Amino acid sequence: MTQPAPATHCPECGGTFTAEATCTDRYHACMALELTNPDYGAVHHFTVPAYMLQHPSQLSADGWQAMAQVLHEFLIDGVSPARMRQLIRQQQKTQPRSFSMVKGRVAERPSLTWRKTIMDVRLDDPATYRADVRTWAEAVHYDIQNLDLTGFA
Structure with a gap:
């Protein structure tokens, strides 16, 4: 019996897997860099929401909406992580939150082709990494702003 071919693209964000990594693998590599090296960690507040928004099975529907707002506040309003x-x-x-970020009705996958994914983030050096994460987060925000979310949440 033949084995099915391994997946080549992420079923949630559409990112192209490499021979070495899936989106989850790349996310864990990013977290390892960000949590151990402040030069990488400077963009942690962009990495987490961008990844979670593109992988909605990680969030409740309300959590997805809240995460989109957090990314907006970081990128557009310039809110710092400390201020957030x-x-x-x-x-x-x-005004305690009346919902769970992760429990409850699961967020649906938006039907769109993301312009950038975590698989576009290069881990080579801190400056390149920070620029790539920022560009990716901006692309996620742009894609969400141009998405018809009627009936999504």
Whole structure:
């Protein structure tokens, strides 16, 4: 009996797998770099939301919407990670979130072709990595802004 051919593309984001890595593998490699080297970690606040938005099975439908808002605030409003943590703490005190980021109805996969995925991020050196992550996060944000989300959440 022949074995089925291994997948060549991510079923969630459409990224092209390499011989060495799937999207999950690349994400874990990114996390390892970001959590051990501050030069890579400077863009952690872009990596996590960009990845999660492109892999919606990781989030609830409400969590996906919240993650899209977080990415918007980082990219467009220029909110820093420290300020975001402060805002979330303040909001939890006055108006606790009424949903779970990961539990509940699973987010549906948007029907679009993402312009960039985590597979486009080069890990070679910190400067290249930071530029690639920023470009990827901007592309994710752009794609979401131009997506008809009617009935998505």
